[in-house]
Amino acid sequence: MNDKPEKLIDKKGVRLDGRKPDELRPIKIDVGVxxxxxxxAYIEHGKNKILAGAYGPREVHPxxxxxxxxxxxxxxxHMAPFxxxxxxxxxxxxxxxxxxxxxxxSLEPSIFMEYYPRTALDVFVEVLQADGGTRCAxxxxxxxxxxxxxxxxxxxxxxxxxxxxxxTIVLDLMDEEDKLGSADVPLALMPNLNAVTLLQMDGILxxxxxxxxxxxxxxxxxxxxxxxxxxLKAKYVDVxxxxx
Amino acid sequence: xxxxxxxLKQKQIAQLIEKGKRLDGRELTDYREITIEQGIIxxxxxxxxxxxxxxxxMAGTKVELGKPFPDTPNDGVLTVNAxxxxxxxxxxxxxxxxxxxxxxxRIVDRGIRESKAIDTEKLCIEPxxxxxxxxxxxxxxxxxxxxxxxxxxxxxxxxxxxxxxKYQIEEGEVKLTSGYTQLxxxxxxxxxxxxxxxxxxxxxxxxxEEQVMDARISMAFDDDDNICAIQKGGNGYFTPEQIQxxxxxxxxxxxxxxxxxxx
Amino acid sequence: MPIFFETRQIVTxxxxxxxxxxxxxxxxxxxxxxxxxxxxxxxDTENKKVSVVAxxxxxxPKAGDIVxxxxxxxxxxxxxxxxxxxxxxxxxxxxVLGRPFRPQEDDLxxxxxxxxxxxxxxxxxxxxHDPQLTVGEPGLGxxxxxxxxxxxxxxxxxxxxxxxxxxxMIKQETGCNxxxxxxxxxxxxxKTLESEQLALMAIxxxxxxxxxxxxxxxxxxxxxxxKAKMEExxxx
Numbered sequence: 089m090n091d092k093p094e095k096l097i098d099k100k101g102v103r104l105d106g107r108k109p110d111e112l113r114p115i116k117i118d119v120g121v122x123x124x125x126x127x128x129a130y131i132e133h134g135k136n137k138i139l140a141g142a143y144g145p146r147e148v149h150p151x152x153x154x155x156x157x158x159x160x161x162x163x164x165x166h167m168a169p170f171x172x173x174x175x176x177x178x179x180x181x182x183x184x185x186x187x188x189x190x191x192x193x194s195l196e197p198s199i200f201m202e203y204y205p206r207t208a209l210d211v212f213v214e215v216l217q218a219d220g221g222t223r224c225a226x227x228x229x230x231x232x233x234x235x236x237x238x239x240x241x242x243x244x245x246x247x248x249x250x251x252x253x254x255x256t257i258v259l260d261l262m263d264e265e266d267k268l269g270s271a272d273v274p275l276a277l278m279p280n281l282n283a284v285t286l287l288q289m290d291g292i293l294x295x296x297x298x299x300x301x302x303x304x305x306x307x308x309x310x311x312x313x314x315x316x317x318x319x320l321k322a323k324y325v326d327v328x329x330x331x332x
Numbered sequence: 333x334x335x336x337x338x339x340l341k342q343k344q345i346a347q348l349i350e351k352g353k354r355l356d357g358r359e360l361t362d363y364r365e366i367t368i369e370q371g372i373i374x375x376x377x378x379x380x381x382x383x384x385x386x387x388x389x390m391a392g393t394k395v396e397l398g399k400p401f402p403d404t405p406n407d408g409v410l411t412v413n414a415x416x417x418x419x420x421x422x423x424x425x426x427x428x429x430x431x432x433x434x435x436x437x438r439i440v441d442r443g444i445r446e447s448k449a450i451d452t453e454k455l456c457i458e459p460x461x462x463x464x465x466x467x468x469x470x471x472x473x474x475x476x477x478x479x480x481x482x483x484x485x486x487x488x489x490x491x492x493x494x495x496x497x498k499y500q501i502e503e504g505e506v507k508l509t510s511g512y513t514q515l516x517x518x519x520x521x522x523x524x525x526x527x528x529x530x531x532x533x534x535x536x537x538x539x540x541e542e543q544v545m546d547a548r549i550s551m552a553f554d555d556d557d558n559i560c561a562i563q564k565g566g567n568g569y570f571t572p573e574q575i576q577x578x579x580x581x582x583x584x585x586x587x588x589x590x591x592x593x594x595x
Numbered sequence: 596m597p598i599f600f601e602t603r604q605i606v607t608x609x610x611x612x613x614x615x616x617x618x619x620x621x622x623x624x625x626x627x628x629x630x631x632x633x634x635x636x637x638x639d640t641e642n643k644k645v646s647v648v649a650x651x652x653x654x655x656p657k658a659g660d661i662v663x664x665x666x667x668x669x670x671x672x673x674x675x676x677x678x679x680x681x682x683x684x685x686x687x688x689x690x691v692l693g694r695p696f697r698p699q700e701d702d703l704x705x706x707x708x709x710x711x712x713x714x715x716x717x718x719x720x721x722x723x724h725d726p727q728l729t730v731g732e733p734g735l736g737x738x739x740x741x742x743x744x745x746x747x748x749x750x751x752x753x754x755x756x757x758x759x760x761x762x763x764m765i766k767q768e769t770g771c772n773x774x775x776x777x778x779x780x781x782x783x784x785x786k787t788l789e790s791e792q793l794a795l796m797a798i799x800x801x802x803x804x805x806x807x808x809x810x811x812x813x814x815x816x817x818x819x820x821x822k823a824k825m826e827e828x829x830x831x
Contacts, residue, residue: 126653145653145681156723182434189431189565193547196567198608200624200633204655205722207681235608238651240622240633243609273562280609280631283569287549289562290446295579298559302575317607320635324605324650324806 096253096265103265109258112248112308113219117229117319119236127237129319131229134262135219140229142237145207153208158201160208163192165226167215187223194227194247194276194286200240209239220266221249227276227286232316236323243278245285246316248308250275250301252293257300259308273298275305279313337543345544349529356385356538361581363536368485368592370493378494378515382486385538386476388420391468391486393494395515397506398465400456408455408463412441414470414483421475435565439480440470440487442561443521443552450491451516457499457506464496466515477538480550480563484523485589491515492595521560522589524582525550528568533578535585549578553586602640606632606647613645620646637806650806654680654748654778656726660717661735663743663776664728669704672696676713676728679745679778684726686715691730712738714774714782734774741772741784742791746802748779753805754798761801761811768818769794793821 097103107113113134122128125141132138148154165187169175180188191213199209211234213226224247231245251261253269266272271291277284284306293301345355352360364385373379378393400407414437416424429437444450455464468490470483494515497508527537527545537545546568552561559579564570570578598613600606610632612623619625622634623646632638636647656662656678664684668675673687673696688696691706707713713728714735720726730736746754754775755762762773771785771794781798785791797814804810 127651147681147683182429182438185431185434186438189435190563193565193567197547197569204681235635236651238634238649238653240624241608242624242631242633244607278569278609280611281569281626282571284564284572284575285569287562287564287570287575289551289559290442292446292554292558292560294558295583298579299576302572306572317610320607321605324635 093264093268096268097256097258101256103253103258105262109256110304110307112260112311113262115312115315117232117315119232119319119323125233125237127233127235127239129229129232129236131225133219133221133225133228134260135217136215136222136225137217138222138225138229139214139216140226140233141212142209142230142233142239143212144209144237145204145239146210148206148208154206157205159199159204161192161196161199161201161211162208163188163195163211163213163230165191165213165215165223167218167222171215171218187226190286190288191223191227191230195231195234195245197283197285198231198241198243198245198278199234200242203240209234209237218263220261220263220272221274223247223286224249224274224276228312228316232320235320243280243283244313244316244320245276245278246309246313247274247276247286248305248312249273250305250308252291252297252301257297257304259304271297271301273301273305275302275309277306277309277313279310337540341540342544345540346530349532349534352532354534355540360532361535361585363585363589364538366485366589366592368489370489370594376490377496378490378492380486380489380493382482382489384478384482384485384536386474387478387482387538388472388474389479389482389486390471390473391483391490392471393490393515394467394469395494395496396465396467397457397462400460400463402460404452405460406456407452408450409465410441410445410450410452410468411465412437412444412468412470412487414440414472416472416475416479420472424472424475435563436472436479436483437470439523439550439561439563440468440484442563443484443523444468444487444491446560447519447521447552447554449488449517449519449521449554451518454516457501462506466491466494475539477540477542478525478536480525481523481536484521484552488520488522489593492517492520492593517595519554520590520593520595521552521554522586523550523552523561524585524589526578526582528566528570528574533574533581535581549575551579551582553583555590557583557587559583598640598645600638603637605636605650606638607635608633612638612647616643618644620644622647622649622652648806649749651747652749654678656680656682656684656717656720656778658717658719660777661714661774662717662728662778663712663714663738663774663780663782664778666707666709666711666713669707669709672698674703674707676715678726678728679748679780680726682720682725684715684717684728686713686728686730690728691736693731707737712743712782714738714776738782741782742795744781744783744795744798746779746781746798747805748777750802750805751775751777751779753810754781754801756811761814764811764815765794765797765818768815768822769797789825793818793825796821
């Protein structure tokens with residue numbers, strides 16, 4: 089772990105894992121993977137392996153949390169103890185509490201919350217293996233789980249990060265780049281509406297570099313969105329072929 | 333964090349902002365009046381109180397001896413905590429920290445950490461074994477909106493005011509001696525928050541604006557005009573253009589605000 | 596005024612279906628003269644109306660709907676019934692007893708107990724109040740025999756078929772009585788367990804292949820084949 093690679097990106101712009109600066113890691117998505125959940129999705133994004141399940145709309149427990157004019161959205165982002173190098177305590181950390189909140193706030197603009205007052209929609213995200221960018225991959229999977237549950241939505245939210253390693257703005261940081269790079273900008277997008285629903289940053293960027301990173305992350309989001317939509321459709325196209 | 337605001341008031345606020353005006357007479361990019369007092373708690377190693385309009389936040393620092401993190405053996409440790417004290421708002425409840433106070437603490441922490449505000453290497457006493465640990469406790473005493481900027485400002489002001497004991501090493505033991513040195517600071521991060529109301533961005537939202545906003549975005553800047561931390565919050569969204577606009581405005585606002593700090 | 600998808604083409608939430616003077620139908624929404632899908636489903640157009648037939652959705656009660664529910668709680672003056680919806684339904688004691696409820700004498704659990712199944716009609720429902728049920732009509736009330744099957748509620752119309760053709764065919768082929776709860780719960784009652792199983796098999800097939808065409812023929816075919824097999828087994 090402590091062996092720092094000499095350079096995160098070489099002169100030709102090739103990154104540690106052989107990617108170009110604007111290239112995504114391999115992404116594999118599956119939908120409808122949990123039989124008990126109303127909607128579910130599984131994503132492998134780089135070495136991230138993340139499972140998301142959506143339950144609802146359903147009765148709110150405890151009852152006093154119910155909102156009279158809209159649905160209550162609850163999210164829990166959680167990392168499995170074995171998902172990282174050193175065992176992570178299963179008790180929710182402050183980081184997990186914060187990520188649960190920002191993931192919820194990234195999904196909420198996409199959902200017609202006002203349709204089902206006094207109900208709850210619970211979204212559970214379990215990170216089974218963490219690479220860089222778990223929050224983005226979690227959002228991509230969670231949004232798909234909500235769509236799979238048949239919840240009316242404005243758009244399917246998708247997320248991807250951009251950042252800076254050495255002096256280059258790059259797309260979709262993996263673990264080493266996230267830890268050793270100089271900035272990370274995770275971003276979630278409603279692609280059809282061009283609306284950013286999650287934006288965070290840490291590191292150091294000039295305003296111009298930040299603008300570049302945002303644009304690159306948006307491009308990445310659009311590419312992942314295409315995979316997301318194809319996955320959702322494929323679940324039903326398979327059945328459609330029975331006809332012929 | 334919402335308490336009830338009438339629909340009429342909501343409309344009033346939104347309509348005014350659409351025309352570029354605000355209920356309290358400010359321009360869209362104006363801060364409320366800011367007062368910073370440092371060194372107000374004698375028992376703390378550093379302290380500051382920030383008044384942002386009626387919003388009041390106190391920050392106190394404590395310096396203790398501790399162990400460094402294994403992956404950064406030569407660096408001192410920074411720990412930020414935030415308390416939404418129940419007397420500050422009817423919506424704050426006693427009990428373990430909720431997501432709002434945890435998020436607030438982590439935003440303040442990120443601004444300080446990512447800007448490399450503290451020269452943490454100078455806090456190392458014995459690599460891998462003994463370092464100074466800096467605790468920053470943010471205490472919200474009155475909530476009238478924009479706790480993020482007030483807390484970040486209070487934290488930076490308190491750090492600038494922080495004194496550390498001098499020490500000697502005698503037979504491998506750290507002995508604190510008389511006299512103090514100033515906490516070594518390299519940067520002075522400033523956080524600027526916007527609320528999105530309708531399709532407009534307003535700087536430094538006060539409570540009623542927060543209650544009607546769609547979303548907020550906070551951006552921290554270092555002394556060299558670099559962005560070092562961002563956090564979007566709330567249940568709405570921003571267009572990419574609004575984000576760029578926010579970054580440009582925040583850069584100027586951060587410069588102005590930094591002048592209010594003494595160091 | 597372009598339309599970007601053909602009828603029966605699959606769309607996902609956020610897909611732009613049409614632009615201009617169209618009317619937003621079910622499972623779509625309109626913003627700035629653009630109509631987008633709000634659910635995964637198949638595009639359907641009727642004159643100027645654009646809608647999406649959802650491939651997955653849950654049941655939202657509507658006054659007048661026939662539903663099949665499970666008693667979830669015996670309360671002080673009525674029952675809470677799980678009708679496979681986001682909201683629990685309420686059935687008042689007076690409605691079942693057909694007379695005013697006498698708290699001193701009536702033991703509600705003797706009338707309907709936890710986990711009992713009922714066929715009921717939604718008497719009322721709106722955004723602010725939980726759905727209220729009634730059993731005060733012929734054919735409604737406690738279910739004592741038969742088989743229960745849960746399918747996606749949006750697929751119930753497919754089980755009914757055009758002018759009831761599908762469900763009539765299944766009834767005819769299997770000799771079973773079938774009650775279709777609009778909440779996706781189906782009750783099948785027949786003379787023998789075998790005939791009930793046959794009807795369930797047919798409905799299951801419809802649930803799985805609901806968005807394909809020529810389904811009635813395939814289901815009829817399957818039922819005839821299965822019946823022939825059963826006859827053979829009997830003869831052996």
